Amino acid sequence: MATPKIILYTNHGCPWAHRAHIALAELKLPFEEKIIDLTVPRTPEYLKINPRGLVPALSFNSEILTESSVVSNFLADAYPSHLLPASNEPGAALLRARIAFFADTFISKLNGIFFKAQFAKTDAEAESFANEYVDVAVKELEPLLGNAAPFFNGSDKLTQAEVLTGSFALRLFTLPKHGVVPEHILTDLSTKAPNFYxxxxxVSKHPSVTGIYNEEAVVAWAKKRAALARASA
Ligand SMILES: N[C@@H](CCC(=O)N[C@@H](CS)C(=O)NCC(=O)O)C(=O)O
Known part of the structure; x- marks a missing residue:
């Protein structure tokens, strides 16, 4: 495929937009970046690109795509690679289904609990969500990562499973030491869910995942939002 003209509308603090960055980095696709300021109302120009007003949005040869999973899966499908095999390759349909199940499990069963722990109204509530996170990781994620090496399904390179979940794994690995969530969440995971840990x-050390991450800014934002949650208790 000829080199496409790609514009990514993004914000580096957004874990959903971060998915598109991981895909673009792994696929080594050149792109132009437009940072959308999420602290102010979206401009009429941006609302024409994404009427929902959210990031990310992708312009691919002037075709607009929105929703991070749609954007990331489109990129992986347009450029079959180590991330995701083309669906007509032998064995690919099954691997694609396994990756989709992993990402769905991570996001639908686990991820929301991390945000609940971050923005809990009391320390006791944060503790309870941290413990729930560990329990769900043990039950739902640990069995899916038995053959990770170190990435999904025995891969030594990132896969689409990590594209869709890496930004959240990175926050899990980096935020506890700042007191944003109870610190024991990581030590508990290391003993109770060692495959997952x-x-x-x-994932959290991979350059395609860490590339746009500004830990200090994410911590500052999380602390501000957590303080607001506690103040409204
Ligand atoms: N389901 C969307 C979620 C994207 C999303 O929530 N983006 C946030 C930033 S992390 C956003 O644009 N928020 C703007 C707002 O709510 O005003 C996706 O996966 O792309």
């Missing part, structure tokens, strides 16, 4: 650690 090793995978989180490997």
């Amino acid at each position: 090793r995978w989180v650690e490997a």
Whole structure:
């Protein structure tokens, strides 16, 4: 495929937009970046690009795509690679289904609990969500990562499973030490869900995942939002 003209409308603090950055980095696709300021109302120009007003949005040869999973899966499908095999390759349909199930499980069963722990109204509530996170990781994620090496399904390179979940794994691995969530969440995971912990650690060190991450800014934003949640209790 000829080099496409790609524009990514993004904000580096957004874990959903971060998914598109991981895909673009792994696929080594050149792109122009337009940072959308999320602290002010979206401009009429941006609302024409994404009427929902959210990031990310992708312009691919002037075709607009929105929603991070749609954007990331489109990129992986347009450029079959180590991330995701084309669906007509032998064995690919099954692997694609396994990756989709992993990402769905991470996002639908686990991820929301991390945000609840971050923005809990009391320390006791944060503790309870941290413990719930560990329990769900043990039950739902640990069995899916038995053959991670260190990435999904025995891969030594990132896959689409990590594209869709890496930004959240990175926050899990980096935020506890700042007191944003109870610190024991990581030590508990390392003993109770060792496959999951090793995978989180490997994902969180990968340059395609860490590339746009500004830990200090994410911590500052999380602390501000947590203070607001507690003040409204
Ligand atoms: N389901 C969307 C969620 C994207 C999303 O929530 N983006 C946030 C930033 S992390 C946003 O644009 N928020 C703007 C707002 O709510 O005004 C996706 O996966 O793309």
